[in-house]
Amino acid sequence: MSERIIKGLPPSFHQSFPxxxxxxxSLLAAATQGLTGTVEAISEHTAIPTGKSSGKxxxxxKYLQCMGMLRSANASAGVYQLSPTLLGQAVFVEDPLLxxxxxxxxxxxxxxxxxxxxxxxxxxxxxxRIALGSRFSPDxxxxxxxxxxxxxxxxxxxxxxxxxxxxxxxxxxxxxxxKNELTRGCLPYLEEHFWGYAYCWMHSWExxxxxxxxxxxxxxxxxxxxxxLAAWTRQQFDGFLSWAVDQxxxxxxxxxxxxxxxxxxxxxxxxxxxxxxxL
Numbered sequence: 001m002s003e004r005i006i007k008g009l010p011p012s013f014h015q016s017f018p019x020x021x022x023x024x025x026s027l028l029a030a031a032t033q034g035l036t037g038t039v040e041a042i043s044e045h046t047a048i049p050t051g052k053s054s055g056k057x058x059x060x061x062k063y064l065q066c067m068g069m070l071r072s073a074n075a076s077a078g079v080y081q082l083s084p085t086l087l088g089q090a091v092f093v094e095d096p097l098l099x100x101x102x103x104x105x106x107x108x109x110x111x112x113x114x115x116x117x118x119x120x121x122x123x124x125x126x127x128x129r130i131a132l133g134s135r136f137s138p139d140x141x142x143x144x145x146x147x148x149x150x151x152x153x154x155x156x157x158x159x160x161x162x163x164x165x166x167x168x169x170x171x172x173x174x175x176x177x178x179k180n181e182l183t184r185g186c187l188p189y190l191e192e193h194f195w196g197y198a199y200c201w202m203h204s205w206e207x208x209x210x211x212x213x214x215x216x217x218x219x220x221x222x223x224x225x226x227x228x229l230a231a232w233t234r235q236q237f238d239g240f241l242s243w244a245v246d247q248x249x250x251x252x253x254x255x256x257x258x259x260x261x262x263x264x265x266x267x268x269x270x271x272x273x274x275x276x277x278x279l
Contacts, residue, residue, distance in 0.1 A: 005208050005223060008119035009066050011145075011154035017056050018158035018168050019063040019107075021098045023048045027060055028069055031082035032092050038078050064088070066117045068110040068203065086271045087199070094275040101171050102196050102278055105187060108172045109200040112229055115207035120159060123148055125174065125184070126225030134184045134231070141182070186231035192277040194240060198249050199274055201226045203267040217252075217259040 026046040035045060039057045043050040050057045061080065064070040069088035072081075084092065087106075095103045111118050112125040123145060131144055138160060145155045160182070162168045163175035173185040187197060201224065208223040209215060221227050227237055241259075244250045249270070251262040 006114045006119065006122060008114065008117045008122055009062060011120050011149050011152055011157065013062045013066075013118065014059045014154075014158055015054055016154075016157055017059045018161040018165065019060065019067075019111075020056070020167050021104075021169075022167070023056055023060045024064055024067075024069075024107075025097050027057075027064055027082070028084065028088055028092050028098075029096065031064075031070055031084040031088060035082045036079060039075075039080070042080060042082075063111070063118075066111055066113075067107045068113075068116070069107075086268055087203075087274075090271045090274060100278070101188070102193050102275070104169050104172050105174075105193065106196050106200060106274070108169055108174055109187075109197070109229060110203070113200070113204045113207065114223070114225060115204070120145060120149070120155065120157065122225070124156075124159065126229050129228050129231075132184075135177075136182055136184075137180055138182060184231060187229075189232060189236050189239075191243065192279065194243055195247075195270060195273045195276060197230070197240070198244055198247070199267050199270040202249065202263065202265065202270060205263060206267055214260060214262040217261055220261060 023046070026048060027042070030042065030046055035042065037045065039050050039055065042048070043055065043057050046057075048057050048060060049055055061070065065072065068085055069091065071083045071085055091098070091103055091106070098104065098107070112121040114122050114126065124141060128144055132140060138156070141159075142156055146152075149155055160175065163170055163172065173188075175182055176185060177183045187193070204224040204226060205215075205220060209220075230237065232240070241250070241252065245252055249263075249265045251264055253260040253262065
């Protein structure tokens with residue numbers, strides 16, 4: 001079985017700032033306009049505050065990158081060229097202010113993907129089920145993350161705030177609770193959301209195993225951790241898998257006993273359908 005491939009942005013990428021949807025939306029709008037400029041120019045265009053040594057522009061560019069909305073958040077000679085991905089274009093058309101629950105769930109799933117996401121998010125939501133269970137204290141989370149990343153002021157950083165503030169991703173319900181006890185949520189099991197979930201799953205597959213059109217389900221789960229990110233029951237996951245087969249996203253061969261998945265649609269082919277069932 002292949003080893004896990006985990007390659008996300010480091011714990012300090014956010015500079016202690018949580019993702020604010022209004023800033024994400026402003027940058028996404030600027031990206032669809034093809035904005036090119038320095039941090040100061042982007043700040044002036046979007047009204048996102050920045051300073052000489054720190055500010056919210058660069059962290060939010062990096063959030064959008066690991067949320068799969070921007071092609072790159074890296075500057076060349078101090079100049080950023082903002083360009084949206086196919087997902088970013090679709091989200092901007094359907095939900096430019098990032099207000100829909102499905103949109104925020106997609107942002108969460110992309111943020112927590114193993115390759116291209118944010119490493120701390122992936123470790124908490126995708127790799128801590130056995131160690132932490134579904135309920136835990138903030139101190140337990142911090143200790144768990146420190147085992148992987150070492151003791152750092154960047155851990156847990158704005159992780160908890162992200163899911164506590166309505167201006168961020170609280171609507172997802174993926175992390176709730178009081179100061180001393182937190183509860184990990186599960187993806188709302190709504191068929192109208194399934195196209196969005198399928199996009200995130202296929203995108204993650206393409207990132208962790210770009211040359212594999214078929215993989216055993218157990219191996220794919222080791223590499224993407226999608227089932228742990230969803231936090232569904234086995235029956236719910238099987239229902240989602242059956243839906244994906246019905247929609248010709250996957251084929252499943254169960255002749256070997258262990259399900260073998262064959263990918264029959266790319267994430268790019270799913271983008272246009274993400275909001276198709278949303279009322």
